[in-house]
Amino acid sequence: MRLSFLLMRLAFVITPSARAEWRAAMQAEYQVMDRGRLSWSLGCLMTATGWRMKSGTGYLMGVVSAFIVTAFILNPVSLILLMLHSRHEPVWRPLIYVVADMPTVLACMALSLWRPRYGYVSAVLMTGLFFTSTYGLALLAGRTFSYLHFNDMPPVIGELLFLGICMTAAFMGRALHWGLFRRGASATL
Template sequence: MPTTVSLSRVILTLAAWVAPPGRRTLCQAMRAELDVLYDGRLSWALGGLVSALGWRLRVDGLFWAVVLACALPIWRSVTFLATVPIYRLLDRLGSPAIYSYWLLQQALVCALLAAWRPRLAAPAAITYLVVQYAISEIVWIYVLRWPTGKGVKIMDAPPVVGLSAVLCWCLIGAWSGASLRRTFARPTL
């Protein structure tokens, strides 16, 4: 019985953390009602967590849908086709220019996402990168049948170095977008 009570309290604490700011008092009320219940504490706590997740989905669902859509191959193909002239121009300058432009594109996407929801800047950047590279790996291995092993490189570097560079640029972009949003959201005197 004490294990169920403590587990229920942890679940409702998680629900309060997940819930949007306007609904956190409801989660605190659910936790206060938990002490009055004799039976069904765990189901009460799980119901509170599901409710909090539903509230959060209503608040941030569109944002996360846009984050995932930006990483999908269809969106990336459309934006790539729009920037083909820039890539052709940069092709004369060599691969470092193309990699720099590509990294700036990644940073810009993350900056725009972070400007929309500043408090979700880092999770959005990491989710964008992970989804983008997971889909790329699936396409490379299963669709294009590219060989894997020692020859795989990202930006002419080992995969760990290439992914770390992209992650850094995504986080820099997210930080910049969140900072700009907070700067412009401040009231002027």
């Protein structure tokens, strides 16, 4: 299979549906070309990527906003409230992790409810942003990676567990979207 064919297929797949006429025109032009197919398909891919990025700007802004709100407002506030509560009575240690992770998990679920097609992408992006900020701040504080244990688990296991939890939340958001907004759903309970 030729590289130009694969690039053209990728361009075809990522072109937004609002640009269906352009997508068909690019594909037809590619079919009749004898020479220069690689450069044509690469140009089509770059154009389709630009269209996709423009159509997904609101979604990306939503992910970044959700990350900023959860990482810098909700997560610290939830931990502070838990610490204030723990001054009066002991707290079960795993509850600390659940409270600390809950805002990010709920943000994954909300993003998936909003844009179910990007639900799992939201989970991966939120997990990546969460760990980038966590490890970045830890490294700035002079900690090493051998010191960092997420949720008191070995370095890779904790991150995979958190990703799995975010993926589960994304699945739940997608299912909730499907249940609430599917066409022809009855309004009765």
